[in-house]
Amino acid sequence: MVEARAGERQTPIVPPGNVAGRALVITVAIMTFLASLTIGAVSLVSKTAAEWQNDISREITVQVIPREGLDMDAALSSVEEVARATSGVTAAARLTDSATSRLLEPWLGGDLSLDELPVPRLVVVSIDAGAPPDFDALRTRLQSEVPEARLDDHRAWVSRLVAMASAMILTGIGVLVLVLVATTLTVVFATRGAMAGNKQIVEVLHFVGARSEFIAAQFQTHFLRMGLIGALFGGSAAVVLFWMMGLWTESNQARPEADQISALFGSFAIGWSGYLGVAFVIVLVGGLTALTSRFTVVRQLSLIDMLSPVEN
Known part of the structure; x- marks a missing residue:
C-alpha cells in the first residue's frame, strides 16, 4: 500500500x-x-x-367601440354605473386619455390624438376574487345599456x-x-x-x-x-x-x-x-x-x- x-x-x-x-x-x-x-x-x-x-381573478375590462354620433363620455359613465351596481364588483374606472395614448404609443407614436382616431376606450373593473360577479349577466346588462360595450374577462387570452x-x-x-x-x-x-x-x-x-x-x-x-x-x-x-x-x-x-x-x-x-x-x-x-x-x-x-x- x-x-x-x-x-x-x-x-x-x-x-x-x-x-x-x-x-x-x-x-x-x-x-x-x-x-x-x-x-x-x-x-x-x-x-x-x-x-x-x-390578475384574472381581480380585474376585467370593458371596451367601448366608438361610432359616429356616440357620446363617448356618456357611454363610459353608463358603463361605470352598471359595473359598480353589479354584485361582486369592487370598483370601476375609465382609462384616461393619457393612459390610453401611452398604451398605443409603441405602435402609433407619441403624437396621437384620440379625438381624430376611432380608438376604443376602456373601463377597468376590479372584482372580488372571493365572490366574482356573473360575467354573462354583466355582459348582457352592459350591452343593453351601452350597445357598443364589449366585456372582456381575459380568460381566453x-x-x-x-x-x-x-x-x-x-x-x-x-x-x-x-x-x-x-x-x-x-x-x-x-x-x-x-x-x-x-x-x-x-x-x-x-x-x-x-x-x-x-x-x-x-x-x-x-x-x-x-x-x-x-x-x-x-x-x-x-x-x-x-x-x-x-x-x-x-x-x-x-x-x-x-x-x-x-x-x-x-x-x-x-x-x-x-x-x-x-x-x-x-x-x-x-x-x-x-x-x-x-x-x-x-x-x-x-x-x-x-x-x-x-x-x-
Missing part, C-alpha cells in the same frame, strides 16, 4: 494548472452560465404565469399565455438537462485526457499497491476545485446579467419598451427562488464534475486491471 507519511507534503498526481485545466474551467463556466440563465428564465416565466392567473408559459418551462427543463449532460461528457473526456497525460504515474502507483479510491480521490479533488471555480464564474455572470436587466427595466419605466417588458415580466426580477436555483446549479455542477471524474478514474483503473494479465 502506498501511504503518505505524517507531515509529508504529497505531490499532486494531476498538475494544478495547465492549458487543459483552464479550458475545462472556461467550458464549465459557459455551461453553468447557460444553465443559470435557464433556471432564471424558468423561474421568471413561472412567477409571471402565476401573476397572470391571479390568459389561458393561452399560461399554456405558452408552461411550454417554455418544459423547454427550459429540457435545455437544463442537455446542458448538464454536455457538462458530464466534457468532464469525462477531460478526466480521460488527464489520466492519459499522467498515464505512467497512475499505472506505477496502481501497480505498486495504491488503492483505486486513493487515485480517484486525487482526480476528484482536482476536478471538484476546477468545477466549482468554473461554476462560480458562470453562475455569478448570470446573476449579474439578471440584476443589470432588472436595473435597466426600473430606470426606463417611462419608455414604451420597458412598459412592454414590465407588462409581461413585471420588474424582471427572478426573486429568491431564482437566485437559490442558480446557487443549486453551482453546487450541482461542482458535485457532478467531481463525481463524474471519480467514476471515470475508477472505471479506467478497472480496465487496467482487466488488461494487465493479458499484457503479462
